[in-house]
Amino acid sequence: MTDNRIIVRTSKNLFFKTKKYTVKIDGTDIRQLDFENNKIEYILPIGKYKLDISNDNSFKTENVFLSTGEIKIFTIKPSIIRKLGLSFFIGLAIVSVFVQLMILEKISIPLMIIPFIPLLLNILPKRKRNFADTFEIHKSKLS
Numbered sequence: 001m002t003d004n005r006i007i008v009r010t011s012k013n014l015f016f017k018t019k020k021y022t023v024k025i026d027g028t029d030i031r032q033l034d035f036e037n038n039k040i041e042y043i044l045p046i047g048k049y050k051l052d053i054s055n056d057n058s059f060k061t062e063n064v065f066l067s068t069g070e071i072k073i074f075t076i077k078p079s080i081i082r083k084l085g086l087s088f089f090i091g092l093a094i095v096s097v098f099v100q101l102m103i104l105e106k107i108s109i110p111l112m113i114i115p116f117i118p119l120l121l122n123i124l125p126k127r128k129r130n131f132a133d134t135f136e137i138h139k140s141k142l143s
Helices: 081-104 109-113 116-123 125-131
Strands: 004-010 021-025 029-033 039-044 047-054 059-066 071-078 135-142
Touching: 004 021, 004 029, 004 047, 004 059, 021 039, 029 039, 047 071, 059 071, 059 135, 081 109, 081 116, 109 116
Parallel strands: 004 071
Antiparallel strands: 004 039, 021 029, 021 047, 047 059, 071 135
8 A cells, every 4th residue: 555645845045044934734733844954745534635834924834635646746836035135225225325334435314225225115914915915835646
């Protein structure tokens, strides 16, 4: 008799060592995934299951149907859009301060505030929902 399996793993990405994910099957079997413990394997009977994967600001649900001898693999791939946007605005603020101090040789308060406005709007918790999908789930199947 062959086993039916669900494998949940994270992609090995050095930029996301601090990311942690919570994995639940049918809301009961709760396990943690992180950079060190990056693979969970469930051996289950044939049937339909609800796979819930979440981190600190995202939640995704997948409905999984297992048939005889089937292995389904779910790979969690983190998104870098929010980190790239935040890094861009931090760089813009630093460059604008540098330009004012080194080239203009004076400080203008309105010119100091302008580059920090997008940075503040990007940091506010209300804006985080625009970047709600902080990870994607890629599915593959082995028979």
